[in-house]
Amino acid sequence: MYDPKSMKAEEFISDEEIRETLDYAEKNKDNLELIDSIIEKAKLRKGLSHREASVLLACENEEKIQEVYDLAEQIKKDFYGNRIVMFAPLYLSNYCVNGCLYCPYHLKNKHIPRKKLTQEEIKNEVIALQDMGHKRLAIEAGEDPINNPIEYILECINTIYSIKHKNGAIRRVNVNIAATTVENYRKLHEAGIGTYILFQETYHKESYERLHPTGPKHNYAYHTEAMDRAMEGGIDDVGLGVLFGLELYKYEFAGLLMHAEHLEAVHGVGPHTISVPRVKHADDIDPDEFDNGISDDTFAKICACIRVAVPYTGMIISTRESKAVREKVIRLGVSQISGGSKTSVGGYYEPEPEEESSEQFDVSDKRTLDEVVRWLMEIGYIPSFCTACYREGRTGDRFMSLCKSGQIQNCCHPNALMTLKEYLVDYASPETRAIGEKLIEKELDNIPKEKVRQIAKEYLESIEKDGKRDFRF
Ligand code: SF4
Numbered sequence: 516m517y518d519p520k521s522m523k524a525e526e527f528i529s530d531e532e533i534r535e536t537l538d539y540a541e542k543n544k545d546n547l548e549l550i551d552s553i554i555e556k557a558k559l560r561k562g563l564s565h566r567e568a569s570v571l572l573a574c575e576n577e578e579k580i581q582e583v584y585d586l587a588e589q590i591k592k593d594f595y596g597n598r599i600v601m602f603a604p605l606y607l608s609n610y611c612v613n614g615c616l617y618c619p620y621h622l623k624n625k626h627i628p629r630k631k632l633t634q635e636e637i638k639n640e641v642i643a644l645q646d647m648g649h650k651r652l653a654i655e656a657g658e659d660p661i662n663n664p665i666e667y668i669l670e671c672i673n674t675i676y677s678i679k680h681k682n683g684a685i686r687r688v689n690v691n692i693a694a695t696t697v698e699n700y701r702k703l704h705e706a707g708i709g710t711y712i713l714f715q716e717t718y719h720k721e722s723y724e725r726l727h728p729t730g731p732k733h734n735y736a737y738h739t740e741a742m743d744r745a746m747e748g749g750i751d752d753v754g755l756g757v758l759f760g761l762e763l764y765k766y767e768f769a770g771l772l773m774h775a776e777h778l779e780a781v782h783g784v785g786p787h788t789i790s791v792p793r794v795k796h797a798d799d800i801d802p803d804e805f806d807n808g809i810s811d812d813t814f815a816k817i818c819a820c821i822r823v824a825v826p827y828t829g830m831i832i833s834t835r836e837s838k839a840v841r842e843k844v845i846r847l848g849v850s851q852i853s854g855g856s857k858t859s860v861g862g863y864y865e866p867e868p869e870e871e872s873s874e875q876f877d878v879s880d881k882r883t884l885d886e887v888v889r890w891l892m893e894i895g896y897i898p899s900f901c902t903a904c905y906r907e908g909r910t911g912d913r914f915m916s917l918c919k920s921g922q923i924q925n926c927c928h929p930n931a932l933m934t935l936k937e938y939l940v941d942y943a944s945p946e947t948r949a950i951g952e953k954l955i956e957k958e959l960d961n962i963p964k965e966k967v968r969q970i971a972k973e974y975l976e977s978i979e980k981d982g983k984r985d986f987r988f
């Protein structure tokens with residue numbers, strides 16, 4: 516039954532194959548010879564199969580786990596250097612017709628205020644986000660054909676791209692909306708979106724149907740096959756994710772990698788990103804009601820195993836996680852984080868009064884973007900506001916082939932420094948700016964090509980002296 520090339524959800528995410536994989540992993544979790552050979556294969560940086568990666572995840576030998584962590588850290592350094600890309604979510608509407616048991620926006624929650632931003636409100640939110648320094652947004656909306664039809668989403672995207680306030684601009688809009696038709700994906704593609712992100716929530720079909728008892732999202736196959744329709748509609752970059760805590764994490768992990776293998780087998784390009792959210796407390800939602808919660812250590816192990824299994828795929832973590840957890844997993848492979856986020860509809864322009872909260876989940880990391888940027892630099896990272904690939908048309912397989920040839924490194928590092936410089940000049944506090952200027956000075960030396968280094972220096976000067984913006988390699 517299992518066939519990664521099949522277009523049917525139950526064949527490319529075969530329950531039987533996942534169960535056999537978990538059995539195989541359990542039987543081999545102490546097989547040190549096999550584990551060593553898998554680690555050796557991972558060192559080639561060409562990725563691992565779901566079976567191989569599942570053995571690493573099952574392994575409990577501390578020495579071997581440490582080897583996987585070390586390798587994840589090394590792969591992270593080789594592919595992403597010390598750069599972390601920044602983004603912010605923007606919730607457009609929390610009207611939703613679905614019944615997801617883990618989300619406060621579910622239809623039956625009658626006490627959460629329902630809100631939908633008007634274009635005027637979006638303008639205010641985007642100006643507030645630009646004034647923080649953000650360049651990359653992920654827009655979010657519940658599924659509601661009457662309140663949030665595709666025309667509304669498209670109008671919002673146009674509004675967001677059109678706002679140029681002072682030196683601000685949102686240069687990439689990623690979209691996280693419900694599974695939809697090829698025709699609607701085509702419209703999103705034509706509107707110039709970056710990545711289309713859709714969390715699977717859980718790959719376990721029975722649990723999926725139980726957790727989504729009502730609404731269009733109940734349909735497991737339609738949801739699971741969404742990325743294929745998105746790619747058919749012309750969207751090159753898609754982002755996968757599961758909500759850890761709903762089902763057994765080893766099951767989800769195998770399913771997630773099988774989904775990535777399916778995209779590679781059918782479309783020739785794997786997922787652009789993988790997100791790793793965990794169930795959090797929210798209005799009407801108690802995470803303790805879900806028995807599959809995972810510890811911070813298991814969470815870190817999952818991140819490390821994803822990093823070695825799919826080295827070319829970006830990994831995203833949100834402000835659901837605390838500063839301490841974020842610090843740990845950034846080292847092990849996470850390449851994108853949000854900062855200064857609001858998970859309510861609106862709230863950037865004017866904070867919501869507590870009694871009217873429309874939050875989707877409680878934020879653990881409540882620091883401002885300036886604080887997150889400063890913290891990243893203090894622990895040795897370069898916060899990057901880069902959106903260059905998407906704007907240079909380096910998406911899908913073009914992005915992946917550049918990435919696989921190692922060429923992307925010649926763009927990412929100078930782009931990170933230039934976008935950080937823009938941030939420092941336009942938005943940073945004096946303290947953050949002082950740390951950032953020193954960092955840029957030091958990191959310029961790490962641009963390997965002399966010519967690129969020279970051009971980057973000129974661009975950096977021009978940002979400072981001529982007020983020019985938006986340079987990119
Ligand atoms: S997870 Fe998405 S689809 Fe489900 S209730 Fe929340 S907003 Fe609606």
Ligand code: SF4
Pocket residue numbers: 600899901902903904905923926927928930
């Ligand atoms: S150059 Fe491309 S891959 Fe590198 S940070 Fe910018 S957008 Fe990402």
